[in-house]
Amino acid sequence: MSTPKGYEGWSKQQLIDKLRELEATNEDEPKVEKTNTKKKTKKFDFSKYHTRFVAIRFAYLGWNYNGLAFQFEDTPLPTVEEQILKALATAKLVKDAEPGCCDFSRCGRTDKGVSAMNQVISLRVRSDFSPEDQQLQSNDDKEIPYIFILNSILPPDIRVTAISLRPPPKFDARFSCEYRHYRYLIAKEGLDLDLLQAAAAKYKGSHDFRNFCKIDGSKQITNYRREIYHSQIIPWDDEFVMLDLKGSAFLWHQVRYMVAVILSIGQGHEQMSLIDNLFDVEKYPSKPNYELANDVPLILYDCVYPEMEWLVPSDFKRSFFKNSREYAKLNGQVLDYQLKAQVNKIMKQTVVKDEDKLVYSSDSGVINVGDGRGRNFKTYVPVLEREFGETFEAVNERHKDKRKRRKLEQVESIE
Incomplete structure (x- = not known):
């Protein structure tokens, strides 16, 4: 059957015959399985990097957290340290999001609901410099921007405010605090x-x-x-x-x-x-x-610690825009709470109209x-x-007895 060279001049029947011919040809061809071309995520190799011991100063609002200290068991709310360690691990500054991996120490733990303005932790983090080059202040601005990286990952109610890149010898966030x-x-x-x-x-x-x-x-x-x-x-x-x-x-x-x-x-x-x-x-x-x-x-x-070197965000060059972005985040949070407080006051004025008439008896x-x-x-x-x-x-003795009983039960279960 002779056909025109261009499809434009083909009749309807000619086009149908051509489609059937192509379908029959495709069925005869072996099917090729699709392969997943997505690249596998390369595991980060910490052995290629140096580490350095630092102290980090930070502030947090405590009412959204189950206290400061990292907990290995589940808690109703996250803890502040859990959030910080997750941020450190996400940024590949520590290997794992748990305190045992990085010589971790805290100044003082706070309970659920309690806030802090100048809490301090000390730990070992990844560094771009050798131990010798870490001692040079001229390299500080070329080092990993720890403050900015952490603040970009952390929620706005946890803010890193300063870092000490060279804490005093034998510094410990807990025991060095005066x-x-x-x-x-x-x-x-x-x-x-x-x-x-x-x-x-x-x-x-x-x-x-x-x-x-x-x-x-x-x-x-x-x-x-x-x-x-x-x-x-x-x-x-x-x-x-x-x-x-x-x-x-x-x-x-x-x-x-x-x-x-x-x-x-x-x-x-x-x-x-x-x-x-x-x-x-x-x-x-x-x-x-x-x-x-x-x-x-x-x-x-x-x-409060003995005199030591702290670096704040403004100490790092070319930090203006990063600082501005972080301050805007904080200002937004402050205004949000201020507005909610004002709305609460308006609600009180609306609902409670006779507070001065509340009278307790002489005993109640x-x-x-x-x-x-x-x-x-x-x-x-x-x-x-x-x-x-x-x-x-009495409390100490009762706890010791309980601990002894638990150990005894563990031994008996093994036997």
Whole structure:
């Protein structure tokens, strides 16, 4: 069958015949399997790089996190260190997103809800320079931009603020710290600020704080004496003051229990002598069951070290645009919270129109724990008339017995 050279001149039947011919030809040809042409991700070879020991200073808002410290078991919320280690691993600055891989140390752990402004960790990270070249300040600006890389990966409520590329010899974020500086925001409403100031001043000095903390049997602590260098109420704004506290080290929940006690004094529920009595461990060897102050107002404000070299973002050349981008992120977060706070105030004005008419009986009331809600009571029971917990010796012994039983059960299961 003769056909025109161009398809344009073919008839309908001629086109159909040609399609059938091509289909028959394709069926006779062997099928070629498609291969995955996507390149495999090349594993990062850490052996090709040097490492260097650094200290990193950072700030975080604590209410979105399950505390600072990395946890190997699942937690309801991520921890701050989990986020930081994931960012370090994503950037290939450490091998794994866990503290055991990089000589990791932290200054002081904070609990769920607690924030920090100048927390410090020390660790070993990947470097572009040999140990010798790391000592040259002229190479600092050519080194991996640690601050900018981490801040580009981390959520906006965790911000790296400084790095020490050459910490002092034998530096350890925990043991090299000279003292910790805490601040606790306190709403003025309903408090006698003079009583609050006088109560805060009583904490200054060296005291046994066993009755101002939660006993942790797993730590087997036997010495509860801690030194407070500074303790006073300082102004913040029209609505708030702060407890400003500096000390060598702090026990579990120590600051929050200290705040709970001065709030009870500032409200007039307790006498100033309560603090002296709680320090008298001969008379009161264990803690009475009293309220724990709210976590959100507590800030680890600073971790103070001997003189050392810190570099902030503006110390690095050509950092203006990166800094501007990070500051814009932070400003956006600040404004977001400010707007939400204002909307909350508008809601309060709309909903609560007769707050001044709320009257408690002479016996009933609210215990201020720093959260705005407090703890209601029908009849206030003074702290020293409440039930007392176990002594730390009893808690430690019970924990040791439990640990022995667990080991024995493990041995028996193996046998």
